[in-house]
Amino acid sequence: MDIDWGTLAGVFGVSLGITVVVVVMFSLGLATWARTGHREPAPDTPPGRQQKVAAVTAVLCFAACLAVAAYGIDLIVPV
Secondary structure, X not given: OOOOHHHHHHHHHHHHHHHHHHHHHHHHHHHHHHOOOOOOOOOOOOOOHHHHHHHXXXXXXXXXXXXXXXXXXXXXXXX
């Protein structure tokens, strides 16, 4: 039995990269979610606009993390 080390290294690299991306996206989502109600609005923007943008950004980050996790589960679990 031979091990294809190049393929193994490629799988490791892709797994590491995806893990880093998911952790960064989740951290960004948490950071923006925390800002939804704690920041003073700028004087030239309507009240609540920054909170809405932060909430939408957080939801998009969490949705991206969920999509990656769902795709990984789809790859692992046979249909």
